[in-house]
């Protein structure tokens with residue numbers, strides 16, 4: 001079960017636990033890391049497993065530093081296209097026939113924020129923080145990603161979270177509906193397992209169909225094809241912009257970006 005390079009998988013009763021083991025890259029959502037998670041989700045999709053937990057190692061300072069910025073295309077390509085590894089992972093989690101619980105410790109950044117938003121239940125340490133960062137890099141976040149973000153939390157709050165890229169506290173994240181529970185670090189594992197084990201006692205087929213009903217209903221948004229293509233055109237203008245290149249370059253040069261709106 002544990003022939004993975006970037007995760008450790010453990011089974012506790014009927015709970016499958018996927019622990020990140022990519023700390024050297026601060027659990028950045030690199031393709032190789034995501035491939036391991038996707039493979040483990042397939043392996044854990046058996047009747048005797050009733051719930052899956054995604055977690056960082058105990059005591060983690062960073063739950064996930066978000067997209068691996070090295071893997072973002074330099075320009076002239078959508079940085080968040082349908083086949084992007086993170087897009088595949090969020091879709092897989094949302095369609096996964098068992099509840100997926102994010103057990104969060106440490107700071108959550110960018111794509112990591114969307115990753116936890118794609119899970120079903122989020123239980124976090126009271127010291128964790130959450131930052132949505134596309135405007136730090138000049139990234140035109142994609143339509144599905146934005147929908148994942150604004151669906152659960154109010155629009156005004158999410159606009160401030162995204163437009164300022166300021167990390168928010170666990171308390172604030174709980175208040176706006178991003179988190180289900182916040183607990184002290186030393187209670188995080190027991191609280192998460194308590195909820196996971198309660199789910200394991202319930203009817204799995206009913207859970208599976210109700211989860212899928214909720215996904216379908218939440219995604220039942222009428223957006224006409226012309227509007228969608230118009231937005232894609234606007235996004236292309238952004239990821240072809242000098243600002244997008246400046247955002248990436250500034251990150252690698254470890255300096256503040258100087259955005260000029262072109």
Ligand code: LCV
Nearest residue numbers: 028062065066067068069070109110111112133134137139
């Ligand atoms: C590649 C990294 C990363 C990283 N990728 O350690 O949502 S969107 O649109 O923005 C989407 C595109 C997205 O998710 O973009 C990524 C958003 N992520 C962030 O903004 C977080 C960026 N990272 C940080 O702010 C810091 O690294 C944190 C606070 C996570 C940890 O700070 P700490 O001082 O502990 P360093 O910053 O020194 O990072 C250690 C090494 O990891 C690299 C970083 O460049 C550094 O590399 P070097 O050792 O070569 O200097 N690194 C960190 N995050 N997402 N590489």
Ligand code: LCV
Nearest residue numbers: 198199201202203204205206207208209210211212213214
């Ligand atoms: C028939 C009952 C019921 C009852 N039907 O008194 O949402 S869904 O999908 O689940 C949907 C299908 C639905 O709404 O399903 C029903 C969900 N309801 C429940 O799970 C509540 C089940 N009931 C209880 O937990 C207890 O009865 C409560 C806490 C409501 C009351 O407890 P109390 O000790 O005061 P009893 O449990 O002794 O119930 C008295 C009698 O009423 C029956 C129960 O089986 C018992 O019958 P007997 O006297 O033959 O032992 N009863 C209770 N609820 N929904 N019958």
